[in-house]
Structures are given as C-alpha cells and as structure tokens.
Amino acid sequence: MGEKVRICFHDRCFDGTASAAVFSRFYRERFNAAADCQFTGLVHGPAGAVWDERMFDADVNVIVDFKYSSSPRLTWWFDHHQSAFLTPEDAEHFRRDRSGRKFYDPTYKSCTKFLATVAEEKFQFSAAPLAELVEWADIIDGAQYESPEAAVTMNVPATQIALVIEASNDDRMTTRLIPELASRSLAEVAVLPFVREQFRELYQRHANSMEIVRRNSECHRGVVYLDVSDFPVEGYNKFIP
Numbered sequence: 001m002g003e004k005v006r007i008c009f010h011d012r013c014f015d016g017t018a019s020a021a022v023f024s025r026f027y028r029e030r031f032n033a034a035a036d037c038q039f040t041g042l043v044h045g046p047a048g049a050v051w052d053e054r055m056f057d058a059d060v061n062v063i064v065d066f067k068y069s070s071s072p073r074l075t076w077w078f079d080h081h082q083s084a085f086l087t088p089e090d091a092e093h094f095r096r097d098r099s100g101r102k103f104y105d106p107t108y109k110s111c112t113k114f115l116a117t118v119a120e121e122k123f124q125f126s127a128a129p130l131a132e133l134v135e136w137a138d139i140i141d142g143a144q145y146e147s148p149e150a151a152v153t154m155n156v157p158a159t160q161i162a163l164v165i166e167a168s169n170d171d172r173m174t175t176r177l178i179p180e181l182a183s184r185s186l187a188e189v190a191v192l193p194f195v196r197e198q199f200r201e202l203y204q205r206h207a208n209s210m211e212i213v214r215r216n217s218e219c220h221r222g223v224v225y226l227d228v229s230d231f232p233v234e235g236y237n238k239f240i241p
C-alpha cells in the first residue's frame with residue numbers, strides 16, 4: 001500500500017501553490033519516493049472553523065502557507081503569516097510541540113523560501129532545482145517586483161503563471177499545476193497548453209481592466225482615486241493604479 005500524503009495549501013496564491021510543490025518534492029526525495037501526494041486548496045473565510053478534522057485523512061497530513069491546526073493528526077506545518085494562529089491556545093500548542101516538524105517564521109516574505117530553507121538546513125534536501133520557483137515566490141508574495149510595471153505587464157513565465165493561479169475560474173487549476181511546478185522550469189510550465197490557454201483568456205480580461213482603470217483614475221498629490229463601479233470589472237490587479 002502506498003503512503004498517502006495530504007498537502008493542504010493556500011489556494012489561488014502563487015506562494016501557497018509553490019509551497020505545495022516544494023513540499024511534495026521534498027517529501028518524495030527525503031522520506032518516501034512512492035508517496036501518493038494529494039492536494040487540498042484552501043482560501044481564507046470568516047474567522048473560526050477553518051480546519052475540519054476530516055480533512056486530515058491521510059497517513060501524513062501537511063499544511064503549508066496556511067493557519068495552524070492543533071489536530072493530533074497534523075504531521076507537518078510551515079507558515080509565515082502574522083495571523084497564523086486562530087487562538088492563543090493554538091499558539092501555545094505550537095510552542096509546546098516537540099515533533100520537529102512544525103515550523104513558523106513570520107520574518108520570511110514567502111512560505112516557499114522558508115520551507116526550502118528549513119528543508120535544506122534540517123533535512124539535507126537540495127532545493128537547487130527549484131531555485132527559480134523559490135525566488136519568484138519570494139518576489140510575488142513579498143511584492144518585491146522591480147517596478148509596478150513588472151507586476152502588470154506579465155511578460156515573464158512566473159507572472160503569467162501567477163495570473164493563472166490567482167484568477168482562474170477552474171477550481172482544479174492549482175492542483176493540476178503543483179506537480180508541474182515541482183518538476184519543470186517556469187518557462188516549461190507557462191507554455192503547457194492548459195496554462196497557455198487560461199493565460200490568454202485571463203490576460204485579455206486583465207488588459208481590459210487596465211484600460212478601464214486608466215480611463216477612470218485621477219491622481220491628486222500622489223494618491224490615485226478611481227471609481228470602476230460602473231464597469232464589469234471582477235477585481236483588478238492591485239498594481240494597476
């Protein structure tokens with residue numbers, strides 16, 4: 001029987017998706033090459049009741065880039081969010097943990113970089129083949145773009161994949177992407193037909209929203225004011241203004 005590994009990750013987020021990819025590769029290389037990794041994407045909802053015990057249904061249960069759970073069924077946890085603990089009891093539970101498999105550091109800009117660093121330093125994992133993914137997760141999650149233009153032009157594979165992860169209407173998109181991100185370069189992933197096709201569609205929508213924001217914004221003393229309530233814009237990239 002293959003070992004089942006449930007990896008819960010922050011969905012519709014480049015960093016969360018990249019963290020799941022890095023963890024799956026780390027686990028297969030350092031613990032069990034035959035592990036059957038299954039992925040569950042999560043998005044932030046109203047506070048409380050984030051974790052349902054039934055989600056931790058595998059032999060190994062993992063959370064990356066998302067809130068802590070004090071469940072005894074949780075095996076691994078990596079996060080960097082300030083809001084990692086839902087309650088003071090959860091924070092205390094984490095402080096008392098002696099498993100050596102739960103990790104938290106809010107000074108990291110991305111969970112992906114944090115996970116890769118811990119895996120290298122404590123578990124002799126080589127993150128070198130995933131260096132590009134790790135670097136881009138840090139840029140995107142930390143909003144460390146060279147310029148606001150770099151964030152909206154989406155002319156490199158990483159920002160194209162980020163658009164697909166953040167804006168796709170297909171709920172299975174991220175779980176399809178994770179194994180690709182774990183094994184291919186970003187340039188290879190960006191030209192996979194299912195990625196390319198989604199990108200084209202979403203980019204068209206993004207280009208339209210850029211045009212709408214451009215025509216309906218005013219800048220006063222360094223502050224951009226815009227009203228897009230009359231237009232069919234379903235959210236727009238925060239770097240456009």
Ligand SMILES: [Mn+2]
Pocket residue numbers: 015016065080109110111141
């Ligand atoms: Mn993150």
